[in-house]
Amino acid sequence: MNVTAPPATARGDATADSSRRQAGPDGAQGPEPEPSSATDRGAATADSPLLGLLGGFITELRRAGLPVSLTEHLDAAEAVRHVPLDDREAFKFALAATLVKHHAHWQAFETVFEVYFSLRGAEYEPSGDAWADDVDPSELLDPRPEGKGGGEPLSDEDLARLLFAALLRGDQAQLRAVAWRAVQRYAGMEPGRPVGGTYYLYRTLRNLGLEDLLERLLDTVRDEAGRSLTPLEERLERDEMESRIDQLRQEVEAEIRRRLVADRGTEAMARTLRKPLPEDVEFMHATREEMEALRKAIDPLTRKLAARLSRRRRHTRRGVLDFRRTIRQSLSYGGVPAEPHFRYKRPSKPEIMVIADISGSVAAFARFTLHLVYAISSHFSKVRSFVFIDGLDEVTNLFETSDDITEAIHRVNTSADVVWVDGHSDYGHALGVFWERYGASVGPKTTVMVLGDARNNYHASGSWVMRELNRKARRVFWLNPEPRSYWDTGDSIMGEYSTHCDGTFEVRTLRHLERFVEKTF
């Protein structure tokens, strides 16, 4: 329960909130005609400003990419009638349960929720006290530093000391209070200032001096223990402190966001915070955090892929009509083909050959595809994987002998012999080598997948290899991490290759990848 927040937040009871919320929706709901029909129905039963706000909230969720249907909107409107409005957590989970049906969307939901239903009291109004530094919220800071009376502001040192104590004891309430105070003092927020939230965050955190905080905290812990810690204990303490500092960071972020919302209005704020959903993040331009999230998401995806592939192979129910057997069988019914027979597909054991470009230009994509290759190879017996830059090497072994994906990828990157001349992509040469060394093992059961951007640095294309592969193999697919509109621009020679492929796919995001899996397998 969030009852320990600054006093204004605790005051946010249902009535006070609803009057404030009423101000929000006019702007938020605005021109969107779609949700209003739903809210109208809701409003008929309970003429509440909350439903208006809910409409705006859902519109924003849709803009952020969440697929919220009309039924779900109605469910949400119904659900919030059953939870007490002053219980913010319950309110949040009621909305989440009815509106968010995919775990990966949770973060997007949370962001929008924080913007639309942030707890804020009167002092967050731009003209209010929160913008001046001389008010004293130190009554929140408990225990109060000695010698500081009600009216006197805290000094920087006091604040630092309080922060340190809060982190050391893991005191959440005090942490929140310190965050509140720190933002007030250090962020330098002014109404209408056109600066992004990250700037304020940076300013606040820099002034709090987080860099050496972790070490100082650990030193204190060591001192208190009165002996040197074992590596295990040391590690546990470190994890604990890191998580507390992380919590502080989140508190500060939330506080800044609350103030920005108060200053700029919900809709504008939601717009600036809007981020692509995990499945829409582009591999090539992913930030480090996004990459981390993607890496986590790829694992379920490959499990899905494997489940899907094996399922399909087991359950090919219907084939084409087996004319001969049907006629044969009809003899026992006096020539009436009462029981049709079908030619059932024999489950074919797919042989997959994956050829992946791991050059610098597609580095992010390559790391990602290697995960995919690894996953494919761990689920199918006949997978051979190759990597290339301007030379080409088989890495099937590296994947097979390693239990650990990160290690496998590391070994691919270090020990595969993929550089021939200068370490710039040369598809022509790499394909040539492939054909020469492994061409003989491509058969009518083989599916060949090439992963790369087809940017060939103006070398010879070697597209004849693709032509030959296409002739010999069952299917040839090309997955390209660039948008289709970039293909055949500059040194990309996608067009030359694509004429020899059964399918070319733009695979920039998880969503694209899923679509590829669905279409082809």
Added chain:
Amino acid sequence: MTHRFAGVGAVREGLDGVQYLADEGIAGVVYLADRLAKPVLVEGPAGTGKTQLAKSVAEMCGARLIRLQCYEGIDEAKALYEWNYKKQLLRIQAESQTWDEVSDDIFAEEFLLTRPLLEAIRATDPVVLLVDEVDRVEVETEALLLEILSDYQVSIPELGTVEATQIPLVFLTSNNTRELSEALKRRCLYLYIDYPDLQREREIVLTKVPDISQNLADEVTRIVRSVRQLELKKSPSVSETLDWARTLVLLGVEHVDAEVAAETVHTLLKYRSDIEKALKEFSAGDARSSGLSR
């Protein structure tokens, strides 16, 4: 209609009473499921108590748990109902009646074998229906569930529509091996149960392993949290945490150091590569370097 629970708090206390420590989200969704009369779709990593939630709710309400374990290839006959054709056959042979009489007769309730879904609908006593691992059924079979989930009824061509006498609480669990259809998701409330945070996991350990000391529970959960931050094939689940805690209690361990951890970690982690990795992380001499290596 009467409601089962007075409020979110009541749900939480009730679940506490049957030794299931629910957080705000879990209790809230269970409460809403009752109020809105909607099924709950529960997702999350393996071993976080998805199935246990349904069991505990049943226990809390004093209701009978009807469980449908899904698997690939499950069909109407296994999920909904089946005609007891052997009995029907006997009936036809038993007496020589006119065809009309018999044909009316053999599609009576007497010859109906109810399977879990129909059973839950027809029950007159309080029941909780658990559809376990719903992601294992094929997309086409998923449609079987839709009628029951949205309208709480089952249509049997020969008999007509069987409507629920009462609306049971329904839980569906999924391990997310495939994306469930939008139609199914739309009909459900969605609940994601993640690994619990440190505090809750400690409470869970304390509740479920009665003989454990506060101190040991604290150490266990903190180590587990650190282990979960590593990049492993399979992160330890709550049930594995409990197994580990029980092992330590049985061994009479008071304090977990690197050595004890090394000897017992196989109850926590199930892959050799994972075990090696964890041990390397925790016994590495220089804690600073191990902190950076993450």
